Amino acid sequence: MKIFCVIPAYNEAKNIVAIIDRGKPLVDSLVIVDDHSSDDTFVLAKNTGTPTLHHIINRGQGAALQTGNDYALLHGADIIVHFDADGQFLAEEIKDVVKPILDNQADIVFGSRFLGKKSNLPRFKKNIIMPLAKLINRIFFGINLTDPQNGFRAMSAKVAREIRIENDQMAHCNEILIKAFKNKYRIQEVPITVIYHEFGQKFSGGFRIIKDLIYKKITR
Amino acid sequence: MFQQSFALLIIAFFLTRLFYQRQKNQIARNESIFWLIFWLIAALAIIFIKTIDKAVAAIGFSGSGINFLFYTAVMILFYFIFKMRLRLVKIEKNITDITREVALKK
Numbered sequence: 001m002k003i004f005c006v007i008p009a010y011n012e013a014k015n016i017v018a019i020i021d022r023g024k025p026l027v028d029s030l031v032i033v034d035d036h037s038s039d040d041t042f043v044l045a046k047n048t049g050t051p052t053l054h055h056i057i058n059r060g061q062g063a064a065l066q067t068g069n070d071y072a073l074l075h076g077a078d079i080i081v082h083f084d085a086d087g088q089f090l091a092e093e094i095k096d097v098v099k100p101i102l103d104n105q106a107d108i109v110f111g112s113r114f115l116g117k118k119s120n121l122p123r124f125k126k127n128i129i130m131p132l133a134k135l136i137n138r139i140f141f142g143i144n145l146t147d148p149q150n151g152f153r154a155m156s157a158k159v160a161r162e163i164r165i166e167n168d169q170m171a172h173c174n175e176i177l178i179k180a181f182k183n184k185y186r187i188q189e190v191p192i193t194v195i196y197h198e199f200g201q202k203f204s205g206g207f208r209i210i211k212d213l214i215y216k217k218i219t220r
Numbered sequence: 221m222f223q224q225s226f227a228l229l230i231i232a233f234f235l236t237r238l239f240y241q242r243q244k245n246q247i248a249r250n251e252s253i254f255w256l257i258f259w260l261i262a263a264l265a266i267i268f269i270k271t272i273d274k275a276v277a278a279i280g281f282s283g284s285g286i287n288f289l290f291y292t293a294v295m296i297l298f299y300f301i302f303k304m305r306l307r308l309v310k311i312e313k314n315i316t317d318i319t320r321e322v323a324l325k326k
Contacts, residue, residue, distance in 0.1 A: 033323070053323040053324065053326070054323055054326065055319045055320075055323055056319055056322050056323070057315060057319050059315070059316045059319050059320075063316045063319070063320065066320065067319075067320045067323050067324065070320065070324055071324060074324070166313070168312065168313075168316050
């Protein structure tokens with residue numbers, strides 16, 4: 001089984017080399033998608049010898065992930081892992097996220113901050129934003145997961161081929177979930193750790209996600 | 221009467237601008253036809269405002285004809301903004317596709 005790890009990166013010059021060094025030995029191939037960073041992210045990533053794709057225009061995390069998926073599928077990936085470049089996730093946990101697919105128990109696996117492992121989640125996010133996001137996902141999309149906004153996930157090549165990420169910005173998280181539930185894939189959640197360096201997604205970002213999802217639905 | 225003449229003058233100004241832009245090929249044929257029809261309808265609405273007043277009252281609206289035209293114009297504008305937004309989403313998608321294509325080919 002060929003495991004590819006897709007890492008979208010935007011202005012991550014500070015972290016990118018360390019992320020590559022930690023992740024590279026744990027997967028068969030790592031691909032960095034530089035989303036038109038204004039710092040040295042692209043050069044630094046490329047200098048490590050890791051396949052590094054470059055968006056000539058900044059298109060957002062969702063778009064970068066789809067570019068990475070396309071690359072991985074073109075190069076024979078069996079499993080694709082989505083991982084962040086900001087150092088919030090632990091590379092050692094890639095094996096945990098991939099395991100249910102390797103064991104043929106799931107088609108798509110989502111990491112969760114709320115399944116036992118300790119994450120230093122900001123209080124406002126933990127008690128207000130996350131429950132609100134969960135509620136919206138449950139009511140409007142019928143998604144019942146403990147951590148619907150988690151960007152650490154793994155999917156089989158079949159799933160990656162069938163789910164095309166159309167939301168260029170942050171709404172891709174919900175889009176992948178909606179499509180995974182709609183296509184009735186075997187879905188699993190595994191506990192992961194998230195290390196918070198800063199607050200991450202703002203409250204207004206949540207409204208933007210809802211707006212993007214609605215527009216995508218209309219323009220379909 | 222003065223207000224009607226003033227409104228018609230403004231429309232005349234926009235129509236001359238339209239013809240000028242068309243002559244200079246700054247505007248596409250279809251678009252110029254659309255705006256020509258739009259301004260002609262606006263001019264007709266102003267000339268026959270009394271008839272519109274009566275028609276609006278007959279339908280059962282309490283406001284005057286000009287109010288009715290104003291509300292309709294606002295609704296139409298909202299519709300155009302919505303259509304433009306949808307078009308923008310499609311253009312954004314095309315830009316992403318091109319960006320991705322370039323990234324994968326390099």
